[in-house]
Amino acid sequence: MLLYGILAAALSPCASAYAAPSFAPLEKVRSWPVYDSRASGETDLGDLCRMARLPCGVVAAKDEALEAPAGPIAGQTVGTILDRILAAHPGYAAEMRDGVLAVRRPKDPWAAALERPVPEKHYPVQSARVASLMVLRAAGWPDPANAGLASLTGDAEDARYLRVEVMIHAGASARRALDAIARGDGRMLWLAESDGKSCADFRFRNWRAPQPLEASSVIVSVSGPGKIP
Numbered sequence: 001m002l003l004y005g006i007l008a009a010a011l012s013p014c015a016s017a018y019a020a021p022s023f024a025p026l027e028k029v030r031s032w033p034v035y036d037s038r039a040s041g042e043t044d045l046g047d048l049c050r051m052a053r054l055p056c057g058v059v060a061a062k063d064e065a066l067e068a069p070a071g072p073i074a075g076q077t078v079g080t081i082l083d084r085i086l087a088a089h090p091g092y093a094a095e096m097r098d099g100v101l102a103v104r105r106p107k108d109p110w111a112a113a114l115e116r117p118v119p120e121k122h123y124p125v126q127s128a129r130v131a132s133l134m135v136l137r138a139a140g141w142p143d144p145a146n147a148g149l150a151s152l153t154g155d156a157e158d159a160r161y162l163r164v165e166v167m168i169h170a171g172a173s174a175r176r177a178l179d180a181i182a183r184g185d186g187r188m189l190w191l192a193e194s195d196g197k198s199c200a201d202f203r204f205r206n207w208r209a210p211q212p213l214e215a216s217s218v219i220v221s222v223s224g225p226g227k228i229p
Helices: 002-010 045-052 078-087 109-113 128-139 142-151 174-185
Strands: 040-044 056-061 067-072 093-097 100-104 121-127 163-168 188-194 199-206 217-222
Touching (some): 045 056, 045 100, 045 188, 056 174, 067 078, 128 163, 128 199
Parallel strands (some): 056 100, 163 217
Antiparallel strands (some): 121 163
């Protein structure tokens, strides 16, 4: 019992911890309230993810901002604002995918390309955005990933992202890894831009207040479909 107590203390949330996501279905999430002080205004998908406190994954056409016309915001639900955004962008569909709000065009070939497998690897602790770019580089998108990494000016730029330690297991895809990292962070949106022929760029957003650089990290474990590492 003493040994168990020592191990439990060593693995307490003050150090690294596994994320414990909630996998609510979209129909339940649609009824969740959004939190914003604006009575009305224009919104986009990033705003919705911020207001609903949801991690999100998006595949969109290059330069297409998933925006909605001005309308009520305060007192609205995820469903009402999501419907407003989707109505302004025919062809896009939304689902809750293991705790992540996913929006894409169902027949977009680059949504399918993100299902390519990622090499098994253990990534040391770094920001969720840097970890995502490292995974994408390993998955076969070196140019946009390297461009994203080169654009970062230092650790302070990523202070809004949680620090994550990522373990990729056999059968994991790039999309599953991005979703798992977003879920581990809890406030991250990843977006893959498609130009119809290739994945043109990857972008990220986060709305958390900047965190101390020495903040604790979250362990993110990614496996293939139907597998528990």
